Amino acid sequence: MAVGNTTRWVASAVADQQLSAIKQMAMLSAEVPDVASLAWGLPSFATPEHIRQAVIDALRSDRDIGKYALPNGLPELREQVAKVHRAKTGVEVDPTDNVLVTAGNMEGLSCLLRTIVEPGDEIIVTDPGFASHIQQIRFSGGVPVFWPLEESQGWRLSVERLPALISPRTKAVILVTPANPTGTIFAREDLLRAAEIIKERNILLFLDDPYSSFIYEKEDDHCDLASHTGLSDQLVYLFTFSKCHAMSGWRMAYMVLPNWLREQVLKVHDATMICAPRISQIAGLAALTGDQSHVEQFRQILSVRRDLIFQRLDRVRHVFEYVEPQGAYYVFPKILVDHNNAFDFSLRLLNEAKVAVTPGSAFGAQGENHVRLAFCVEEDQINLAFDRIEEIYPS
Numbered sequence: 001m002a003v004g005n006t007t008r009w010v011a012s013a014v015a016d017q018q019l020s021a022i023k024q025m026a027m028l029s030a031e032v033p034d035v036a037s038l039a040w041g042l043p044s045f046a047t048p049e050h051i052r053q054a055v056i057d058a059l060r061s062d063r064d065i066g067k068y069a070l071p072n073g074l075p076e077l078r079e080q081v082a083k084v085h086r087a088k089t090g091v092e093v094d095p096t097d098n099v100l101v102t103a104g105n106m107e108g109l110s111c112l113l114r115t116i117v118e119p120g121d122e123i124i125v126t127d128p129g130f131a132s133h134i135q136q137i138r139f140s141g142g143v144p145v146f147w148p149l150e151e152s153q154g155w156r157l158s159v160e161r162l163p164a165l166i167s168p169r170t171k172a173v174i175l176v177t178p179a180n181p182t183g184t185i186f187a188r189e190d191l192l193r194a195a196e197i198i199k200e201r202n203i204l205l206f207l208d209d210p211y212s213s214f215i216y217e218k219e220d221d222h223c224d225l226a227s228h229t230g231l232s233d234q235l236v237y238l239f240t241f242s243k244c245h246a247m248s249g250w251r252m253a254y255m256v257l258p259n260w261l262r263e264q265v266l267k268v269h270d271a272t273m274i275c276a277p278r279i280s281q282i283a284g285l286a287a288l289t290g291d292q293s294h295v296e297q298f299r300q301i302l303s304v305r306r307d308l309i310f311q312r313l314d315r316v317r318h319v320f321e322y323v324e325p326q327g328a329y330y331v332f333p334k335i336l337v338d339h340n341n342a343f344d345f346s347l348r349l350l351n352e353a354k355v356a357v358t359p360g361s362a363f364g365a366q367g368e369n370h371v372r373l374a375f376c377v378e379e380d381q382i383n384l385a386f387d388r389i390e391e392i393y394p395s
């Protein structure tokens, strides 16, 4: 048997793709001792104590803790999700008909895409946009259609371009605001106009929401399309506990969606995962019902780190030019110094300066000649990274 023969054994949808550049960089940088890493959007925070305690208690007292849960999630968690969603958006949802608990938004989106995509169907994503969305669309047999953001207008969502991107094969648009990798909060009027177009053209909207707790300015501009009742039959809102509750390793998220779609996605989720880990659902319930003060604490710490990275970027204006992000914890500067492409530049930084960043090309064609810097790491990591950048690119 020709083991190792990729062409013979591996599906082209997989063989033709690279491991995401974010993880490639994370793995390459793990080989470099004493690296200063701004590559991975993995916040430095620990899961809050009361969430851990709830799990410790459940491990002690709940004989069922090690068992499967029902595929759609623990009833008490879904009840709480419905309450929180109502409080956040004003939209009434039913814990049984409209809520599906998943093992992270990545699993949720993957199930959604596999539910709706026939080979060749199109899914619209922003360019730049989250690299894993692009991969998931391709793995599911779909075609990503890129919706360029306007860098010259602060990475604005160019809503006027949307109608021309929609074809008879378009199934959905995926949006993230605040965005990854640019940290942009898309303008309310652009989002509302996009919602109108999506409604008129009768396609789906997937709102992937890891970052709406991390907004540092223009808070009033943030528009949560999940509260747009006119779209409710076409909208899937995906909330992840990973970032705002520092629970990335628990793999815990939920989606709120119309029942007709939930019934279909549930089949895919069940065949993929059976259920989100029960133990993580206990943690998720504690995160939703317990003290929320850590969310604001994280936001404040990230806000200080954001100011620091701006100060440091301002000292290397000959290396990078950047648009200030209003949310999330990424900045996406353009590379001004001589380089072949973003990947080579990132490799040079890693090998010569021991600084890990993510090449912007991973996030779409418009990301070429940019890098993504994640400022969710400790301040001394940010300082070390920029001290080293200043050393190899003296002004």
Ligand SMILES: Cc1ncc(COP(=O)(O)O)c(C=O)c1O
Residues within 6 Å of the ligand: 041, 103, 104, 105, 106, 107, 130, 176, 180, 208, 210, 240, 241, 242, 248, 251, 252, 253
């Ligand atoms: C836009 C976006 N979606 C999803 C995720 C991952 O979410 P989860 O940990 O819930 O799978 C991330 C993580 O960086 C992200 O930036």
